[in-house]
Amino acid sequence: MAICDDEAAFVQHLSQLLDRYAQETGTELKISTFGDGADLTDPYDPTIDLIFLDIQMGIMDGLRTAQRIREMDGQVSIIFLTTLAQYSLEGYQYQATNYILKPLQYIRLKAEMDKFLARRQKEPDPFVVIANDAGRHRVALRDLRYIETFNRNLLCHTQEQNLISYRTMKEMEAALGDKGFARCHTSYLVNLFYVKGVHKLELTLITGETLPISQPKRKTFLAQLTDYWGDML
The missing domain is CATH 3.40.50.2300 (Response regulator)
Incomplete structure (x- = not known):
């Protein structure tokens, strides 16, 4: 607080x-x-x-x-x-x-x-469990900014730390796609809560980080983001 x-x-x-x-x-x-x-x-x-x-x-x-x-x-x-x-x-x-x-x-x-x-x-916070060699980590969805592919695995960027996950991007997208996450690129799944703006083939998070948007996924991603922002208004 x-x-x-x-x-x-x-x-x-x-x-x-x-x-x-x-x-x-x-x-x-x-x-x-x-x-x-x-x-x-x-x-x-x-x-x-x-x-x-x-x-x-x-x-x-x-x-x-x-x-x-x-x-x-x-x-x-x-x-x-x-x-x-x-x-x-x-x-x-x-x-x-x-x-x-x-x-x-x-x-x-x-x-x-x-x-x-x-x-x-x-109103408990929804969460995802991320498992790796270090153990199982319970991560609140509101703390998970985005997920990217990393050395044939996934790297989950959270507020506290970055965690390796051995799940595939398709599995993560299936688990989080109806919970405010969207695929902006083959290698990136982003929490729409953190998206501040979009310019051409790049998005900016409220943390100041920038992520790429691939041309094939741009139309679908922008539609998902528009729907999300509409629900928040």
Whole structure:
């Protein structure tokens, strides 16, 4: 999860409250902090599952930041932080989970965290099992950016590491083709969640990486990407 607020004292306060919540509930929390919306969105980390986002920030305010996030990520939960209740209604156009008025009390934070974790338990992340000589690895699909052929095997690029798989590309495509993945090239299967844009025979991911698009697969790939983006709007 992430905290994005330009008040260092408040960031420290919220971090301490989250540490208290983690200790009391036995929940493991990984917290990243950002002092401005631009720092949060460039580069954006799509593995973040919850963002505490201050509305009133100097360089890039919370509403503009949320708009940018929603262009890249339709799933992350956003809780707006504000000192003025009038801003809360504006935040809902960006599918805000909720808003919290400052100053923040622990009982309010606990209620929001309890609801967030309850929702996550009801909606488990789909995953794929990647097996190799090192063992079997359970990889959440949202963490799998793309798969490429590599020395007669496959190399799976995840958020944490790159993993060798001994399955064929056809097998991976059959397993993931209805889960938001598409073949852009004979040697590449990409998670459409990460695609930022397409230019001629190349696509760009939100991570900044570029992948080739083969001419024979371009038409079908663009149709799949258009359908995916349409579903996300």
